[in-house]
Amino acid sequence: MTDDQTTMTAPGGASTSRAATGVDAAVFAETTDALISSVSQVIDGKPDAVRAALVCLLAEGHLLIEDVPGVGKTMLARALGASIRATVRRIQFTPDLLPSDVTGVSVYDQSEGRFEFKPGAIFAHVVIADEINRSSPKTQSALLEAMEERQVTVDGTSRGLPDPFLVVATQNPMEMEGTYALPEAQRDRFMMRISMGYPDAANEALMLRQRDTANPLDAIRPVISAERVAALIAWARSVHVSPAVEEYAVALSRATREHSDLRLGASPRATLQLVRAAKVWAALEGREYVIPDDLVTLLEPVFAHRLIAARGGAMARGRGGADLVTSVLDSVVRSVRVPVAAR
Secondary structure, three states: OOHHHOEEEOOOOOEEEHHHHOOOHHHHHHHHHHHHHHHHOOOOOOHHHHHHHHHHHHOOOOEEEEOOOOOOHHHHHHHHHHOEEOOEEEEEOOOOOOHHHHHEEEEEEOOOOEEEEEEOOOOOOEEEEEOHHHOOHHHHHHHHHHHHHOEEEEOOEEEEOOOOOEEEEEEOOOOOOOOOOOOHHHHHHOOEEEOOOOOOHHHHHHHHHHOOOOOHHHHOOOOEEHHHHHHHHHHHHOOEOOHHHHHHHHHHHHHHHOOOOEEEOOOHHHHHHHHHHHHHHHHHOOOOEOOHHHHHHHHHHHHHHHOEEOHHHOEOOHHHHHHHHHHHHHHHHHHOOOOOOOO
16 A cells, blocks of 8 residues: 555544545645745744644644733634635623523524524634633533534534634633633643733834734635645644554653642543644644654643642642643653654
């Protein structure tokens, strides 16, 4: 069997072949470069944030962007959505938002004498959950089934969501007024959490010049279709992970669960998502196999938001919590033996 005929599992679970996707290493690189360039038109000087968003999209995960207001969280989500020829919907999470506003509701049609389902905003390829922690935990939980199972159940009937499906959520730091902590189950659904950070002086000055009279989002045109995204996802999932690298990922996760400074370590879902993200990362690096360094590079954005510090049960967030979690993950990496000849 030649490399081009290698079978793999497509996003929907069906077995297919590389040739059937119409994607090879060169096409993958060309298409992802175009996506990164498109989003970077709007997000100046933040290549790591742009790449993280792309990794979540192609690894079939979801992205949580946490930072102070005004640093481009929503702009990044909207730029990614605008770069894909697909349905994009934005949900502004507010204290009065209801779960049915997210998932949909059944409405009685008097003329037909039956209930008709009205889809909520979650029925889109890219869903922007803006300021997610300004809504109550009850409303936040409306996303749980959608993010994990890619379906919504209303009145006992399950309805599938579009493929591909990506939630990009933004939230303000917990210290800000009017925010609710995301439940552990909700945070565990996000593949990665990143922060934008303030732009440097040069990029902030460039932003002033470019956005003085025009909205940069108006210049973005789709560079890829939803169907093409699905093909890229299938290609990324075919990236090889050796048993040694799989065991390394498990060892990293288990080390967080056994760490004395943590009350809650990384879940098995976190292990799975770390490997899926590493596959995309390797593909973006031009490789068709994952190396241990890929896991280490992604360890903090994939694990940090899931960890809860032992002291006082404090969540792994805020300046002190973030420093503690970074220190814990550094010690985890040092304590776990790196596999040799992992390819």
